[in-house]
Amino acid sequence: MHEPFVVVFLGPLGTYSHQVNLPASNQLLPVADARVSDAVASRAAHAGVIPQENSIFGSVAETYDALRKPNVGFVQGEVVLKVQHCLLAPRGVKRDDIRCIKSHEQALGQCRGFLAQYFPAASLEKMPSTAAAAKAVLGSCDSAAICSSICTTVFDGLEILYEGIQDQDSNYTRFYILSATRNTTLPPPTYPIPGQTRCLIRLSSVSNDASRPPLIMQLLAALALPVSRLDRRPQLESTQLFQDVYFVEVAREDTDHSERWILGIERAIENVRTVGSEAELLGIW
Amino acid sequence: MHEPFVVVFLGPLGTYSHQVNLPASNQLLPVADARVSDAVASRAAHAGVIPQENSIFGSVAETYDALRKPNVGFVQGEVVLKVQHCLLAPRGVKRDDIRCIKSHEQALGQCRGFLAQYFPAASLEKMPSTAAAAKAVLGSCDSAAICSSICTTVFDGLEILYEGIQDQDSNYTRFYILSATRNTTLPPPTYPIPGQTRCLIRLSSVSNDASRPPLIMQLLAALALPVSRLDRRPQLESTQLFQDVYFVEVAREDTDHSERWILGIERAIENVRTVGSEAELLGIW
Numbered sequence: 001m002h003e004p005f006v007v008v009f010l011g012p013l014g015t016y017s018h019q020v021n022l023p024a025s026n027q028l029l030p031v032a033d034a035r036v037s038d039a040v041a042s043r044a045a046h047a048g049v050i051p052q053e054n055s056i057f058g059s060v061a062e063t064y065d066a067l068r069k070p071n072v073g074f075v076q077g078e079v080v081l082k083v084q085h086c087l088l089a090p091r092g093v094k095r096d097d098i099r100c101i102k103s104h105e106q107a108l109g110q111c112r113g114f115l116a117q118y119f120p121a122a123s124l125e126k127m128p129s130t131a132a133a134a135k136a137v138l139g140s141c142d143s144a145a146i147c148s149s150i151c152t153t154v155f156d157g158l159e160i161l162y163e164g165i166q167d168q169d170s171n172y173t174r175f176y177i178l179s180a181t182r183n184t185t186l187p188p189p190t191y192p193i194p195g196q197t198r199c200l201i202r203l204s205s206v207s208n209d210a211s212r213p214p215l216i217m218q219l220l221a222a223l224a225l226p227v228s229r230l231d232r233r234p235q236l237e238s239t240q241l242f243q244d245v246y247f248v249e250v251a252r253e254d255t256d257h258s259e260r261w262i263l264g265i266e267r268a269i270e271n272v273r274t275v276g277s278e279a280e281l282l283g284i285w
Numbered sequence: 286m287h288e289p290f291v292v293v294f295l296g297p298l299g300t301y302s303h304q305v306n307l308p309a310s311n312q313l314l315p316v317a318d319a320r321v322s323d324a325v326a327s328r329a330a331h332a333g334v335i336p337q338e339n340s341i342f343g344s345v346a347e348t349y350d351a352l353r354k355p356n357v358g359f360v361q362g363e364v365v366l367k368v369q370h371c372l373l374a375p376r377g378v379k380r381d382d383i384r385c386i387k388s389h390e391q392a393l394g395q396c397r398g399f400l401a402q403y404f405p406a407a408s409l410e411k412m413p414s415t416a417a418a419a420k421a422v423l424g425s426c427d428s429a430a431i432c433s434s435i436c437t438t439v440f441d442g443l444e445i446l447y448e449g450i451q452d453q454d455s456n457y458t459r460f461y462i463l464s465a466t467r468n469t470t471l472p473p474p475t476y477p478i479p480g481q482t483r484c485l486i487r488l489s490s491v492s493n494d495a496s497r498p499p500l501i502m503q504l505l506a507a508l509a510l511p512v513s514r515l516d517r518r519p520q521l522e523s524t525q526l527f528q529d530v531y532f533v534e535v536a537r538e539d540t541d542h543s544e545r546w547i548l549g550i551e552r553a554i555e556n557v558r559t560v561g562s563e564a565e566l567l568g569i570w
Contacts, residue, residue: 053527054519055519055523055526055527056519057346057519058346058517058518058519059517061342061343061346080526170526172526172527174527215511215512215513216512216513216515217505217511217512220502220505221506226500226502227500227501227502228500228501229517229529230501230515230517230531231517232343232344232514232515232516232517233343234339234340234341234342234343238340241340241365241455241457242338242340242457242459244514246515
């Protein structure tokens with residue numbers, strides 16, 4: 001008998017992270033916030049879905065903060081999801097009944113134009129998540145929630161009044177698929193980008209001369225790989241003020257997952273270490 | 286008669302931004318959020334104080350988002366301020382009277398150890414800012430606020446019960462001093478870092494072949510300046526998904542503000558433009 005393949009995501013049930021469904025996963029578990037990577041790292045789950053970046057709001061600081069920890073798991077893929085906000089109300093509630101609209105602050109902001117046009121008189125209520133908003137309107141006769149359409153399957157009794165109500169149509173969120181170890185086999189399909197091979201590397205300065213840590217450009221020169229994304233966060237335990245850890249995503253335009261590509265990355269990481277940086281491979285996909 | 290020199294900061298009165306006092310400023314005006322750079326850019330103020338980075342929480346996304354706009358002003362200096370939280374209560378309120386402690390969520394989190402040790406039974410209330418918390422406890426007989434000591438001068442009737450109550454002693458915030466134009470003369474003292482010359486440059490890809498924008502490492506190679514900080518935000522108006530704007534801070538270990546240094550920066554910016562990036566000098570100090 002197969003053990004169930006456990007995937008954790010940023011809960012509660014019904015969030016956009018929930019929508020990034022790994023089709024073959026037997027068991028989907030919502031967990032709080034930074035716990036996704038903790039659950040994966042501690043092997044409580046085989047894989048996790050973590051939001052990496054939104055096309056409007058940028059990098060997700062909490063995700064990069066979690067990726068600063070040692071033994072954080074291994075990124076094996078990515079999923080880009082269109083954020084498609086819907087207006088959901090309890091069955092039977094009509095447009096003209098709605099006096100109050102609940103959602104996460106960001107979602108309310110992203111639907112400002114729609115709300116001004118269709119519900120100029122409704123009061124707007126901020127909730128901790130879009131899914132919490134959906135749950136909160138259950139049984140109400142005058143409230144609606146802005147959330148993902150998946151909430152109609154998570155919460156019984158809700159229906160979609162409007163779909164795709166966000167002001168900007170190009171609102172996408174990119175997720176990393178994190179596995180427990182580099183050797184965890186993810187159920188198919190896997191999640192590379194067509195025609196591309198990527199990897200994620202964490203760099204942090206560890207110069208003996210703390211007043212002169214190697215500059216990020218020296219580290220990049222030593223790495224000598226085609227960097228496509230670069231993010232900076234404060235070091236978790238820094239001996240000096242404003243010391244950084246950098247997250248470097250590398251993109252190559254082919255789907256060569258051969259030994260040679262992996263060896264090339266490992267050699268690049270060794271090069272960075274020789275110029276005085278801790279360097280850690282956090283993912284290949 | 287002198288015109289008053291107007292400095293705007295992230296309000297309300299009593300915030301940590303308020304503490305970054307430009308001594309010679311005749312008029313200090315609190316404004317909301319991203320409006321600091323707007324007020325400076327529109328010449329409603331001569332200068333502004335904007336939080337750039339915190340040593341624990343990292344870069345301030347709102348500040349970098351504001352710096353994406355055209356004609357955003359010009360950074361002429363920096364100030365690093367130690368975040369020194371105090372417990373303030375209305376005069377006469379004693380330690381044993383306190384049942385409720387109000388502050389901004391981050392400040393409550395940063396004083397968790399102190400609160401558990403001294404006020405394990407007090408209820409904690411989140412407020413929109415530390416200064417709003419100070420204002421809210423005025424006249425109360427059982428509440429205290431965690432905020433900056435400057436609140437004792439802003440709000441009459443408050444006194445300091447405890448000083449330096451943050452769990453981590455190395456909590457610093459770094460601010461940019463933004464002037465209306467490159468030629469605005471700031472009142473002394475100016476705010477360079479001793480022994481260092483810095484500049485801030487904004488880079489964004491504008492490749493004709495949108496599918497192959499130049500990589501950040503190509504831009505840095507063309508720039509060929511000693512980059513000390515690198516931040517990434519989504520482009521304000523991007524034609525393509527996940528297109529970035531980078532903010533590059535350059536630090537040089539001397540205090541050479543000569544024509545030659547400035548010409549060198551301008552030449553570096555020209556070099557970046559030739560490899561297909563918009564490049565804009567946002568500050569020198």
